[in-house]
Amino acid sequence: MEIALKTGRGIYFLKQAAPADYRGGALVLTLALERADGIERVVFKCEIAAELVHDADSAAVLKRLAPWIEREFEMTRETALKIIRSERKLYEIAFDPGNHGPF
Numbered sequence: 849m850e851i852a853l854k855t856g857r858g859i860y861f862l863k864q865a866a867p868a869d870y871r872g873g874a875l876v877l878t879l880a881l882e883r884a885d886g887i888e889r890v891v892f893k894c895e896i897a898a899e900l901v902h903d904a905d906s907a908a909v910l911k912r913l914a915p916w917i918e919r920e921f922e923m924t925r926e927t928a929l930k931i932i933r934s935e936r937k938l939y940e941i942a943f944d945p946g947n948h949g950p951f
Contacts, residue, residue, distance in 0.1 A: 849907050852884075853918040859884040860921070862914055865891050868906040873898045877906060878938070881917070881925060892928040892939040900943055900951035916950035 850863035866878035875896045882889045894913060901909055917924055928939040943949040 849910060851910065851914045853881070853914065853921065855918065855921045857883070857921075857925075862910065862917055864906060864910065870898075871895065874942075874944075875901050875906070875909065877909065877913075879910075879913075879917075881921075881928075890925055890928045891932075892924065892941065895940055895942045896951065897944040899945065900948065912950050 850861040853860045853862055860881045860883050863880055863882070864877060865880035869876040869878075875898065877894045877896070878891065879894060880889055880891045896909060904912075924939075924941070931937060931939040941949075943951055
């Protein structure tokens with residue numbers, strides 16, 4: 849499943865880049881933002897506390913995340929690129945009872 853996002857940089861597709869995983873009671877999704885023309889792909893992770901997703905499947909969670917990521921696109925993209933370049937790891941966004949995000 850992929851969801852089109854309208855950004856200031858054009859159309860990007862949000863999709864899962866790896867199968868969903870569970871870590872310490874949280875759903876972990878590895879997501880990719882891919883520009884429609886294919887010249888850019890940014891990968892990052894979202895860790896969502898189980899109590900926020902209530903056993904929803906990853907497609908349902910992706911639909912809930914899409915508007916938030918679209919709104920926070922520039923910050924998410926820039927931070928993910930910076931961390932990949934400087935720390936050689938994926939940017940992780942955590943949603944929990946203290947930071948609900950779109951949940």
